[in-house]
Amino acid sequence: MSDRAGLDFPRPLTTVDVVIFAIKSDALQVLLVQRPDTESEPFPGAWALPGGFVDIAGDRDLEACAVRKLKDKTGVVSPYLEQLGSWGSAARDPRGWSATHAYFALLGEHAAGGALAADAQWFTIGGEKVKPKLAFDHAEILQAAIQRLRAKVEYTSLPAYLMPPEFTLPELQRSFEIVLGRPLEKSAFRTRMLTADLIEPIAKMRKGPNRPAQLYRLKKAKAPVFFARTFNPPE
Amino acid sequence: MSDRAGLDFPRPLTTVDVVIFAIKSDALQVLLVQRPDTESEPFPGAWALPGGFVDIAGDRDLEACAVRKLKDKTGVVSPYLEQLGSWGSAARDPRGWSATHAYFALLGEHAAGGALAADAQWFTIGGEKVKPKLAFDHAEILQAAIQRLRAKVEYTSLPAYLMPPEFTLPELQRSFEIVLGRPLEKSAFRTRMLTADLIEPIAKMRKGPNRPAQLYRLKKAKAPVFFARTFNPPE
DNA sequence: CATGCTTAGTTGTACAGTCCAACTAACTTA
DNA sequence: TAAGTTAGTTGGACTGTACAACTAAGCATG
Missing domain, CATH: 1.10.10.10 (Winged helix-like DNA-binding domain superfamily/Winged helix DNA-binding domain)
Known part of the structure; x- marks a missing residue:
């Protein structure tokens, strides 16, 4: 089934997600966006990591897609952006087999104090999570990002x-x-x-x-x- | 263009590739496979990392796909498998925008001594590369894997x-x-x-x-x- | 003005683990 | 037996982390 001679087979949905960290109010915070509150969308109204589908006509590569999605929500370019990992399975999205390429970014205090997109908000991290229940497997991705960041800070x-x-x-x-x-x-x-x-x-x-x-x-x-x-x- | 309400937009080709390391003949070696020698395939006859398309009907998740592709070529399950990173761009594959989720595996001496698939062969690593010129961006992925492995061995x-x-x-x-x-x-x-x-x-x-x-x-x-x-x- | 408190910056010592040189242990060969 | 080789051990130097204690520089209070 793999390495098919033709390319007429179903492909995974492919997204990029960005875990954006900052320190605000003497605490580590992460930027979340609220999903559209429409019944036709998975996890309507739920909070999620910023991200979305790769645009193969407009995004040169994965990192360019990550930079774009970060800028969409914060208006800035991050001084530090690192690939975190990828998650892909039949179970992550009710619309079908999907994969995401996750990155994490660190925003300086001034950049993190600027205006956000209307659907975006900073949340304080407690332990390895945030208060709201997150859409998709974003809680798992956030946890991985927190663990990665903490491990590297050592x-x-x-x-x-x-x-x-x-x-x-x-x-x-x-x-x-x-x-x-x-x-x-x-x-x-x-x-x-x-x-x-x-x-x-x-x-x-x-x-x-x-x-x-x-x-x-x-x-x-x-x-x-x-x-x-x-x-x-x-x- | 991103976060489209419908899902009728082009998606990246999605593959999983595995960098399989072993020590043989007192040297670090990596397993490569030879691509089909047909004109309709990109990089015909070239050596490449084991891997290929995600089968969304058969692969539960990305790691399962990696385990399957490793087993296809070596006949064994690796005692160590780690996600390396992902590469995705318009430029990696002449067939179109594509992304790969790369893993690296470490095989013990006994497992590495077993029979391989007919198209697979061990190559000695020199510096951060192998002798043959590799297909796609696999030389870059191999280099990243070698650097990752060496950094972690420290x-x-x-x-x-x-x-x-x-x-x-x-x-x-x-x-x-x-x-x-x-x-x-x-x-x-x-x-x-x-x-x-x-x-x-x-x-x-x-x-x-x-x-x-x-x-x-x-x-x-x-x-x-x-x-x-x-x-x-x-x- | 003196005293006490607080944070910024400094210093001496102990510690774990890496490196080096030198050593002892156990074998083989001439 | 002596020499060579690899396996395993030991004492001392080094690096950088932790700790306790100290000095420096401000502020508030009596």
């Missing part, structure tokens, strides 16, 4: 993409802690960040109610940094 | 899946070195393997021309072990 600089353009080291540490859901040891964190080729100080301090803090910014065109060792796991 | 126990049922520690170390393409430090390697919950000694020694070596086997139903730290990078 040994990379990924949360730097969630920061505003200028930030202090304690603020950066806080972003790691929010994603991971646990405190990190300050001196090890500082050593890690200051010895990596990642950030540079700017000639400005953050004034607050206590001691002023040095402001930093990401170095130009910065790819994520990989560290040789993870933070120690929580007990 | 901090996991993955090469254990490439071993025969019984092995010595120096043999296990050799498998890591073959995949990584560089020597590893013996005492650190032994500490790593013996303190992980991965292998157990059996009541048998390997007799050879020098000192006898203790034989080990993988502990039952063993998921890969993750280590907190990578081996030090080569200079």
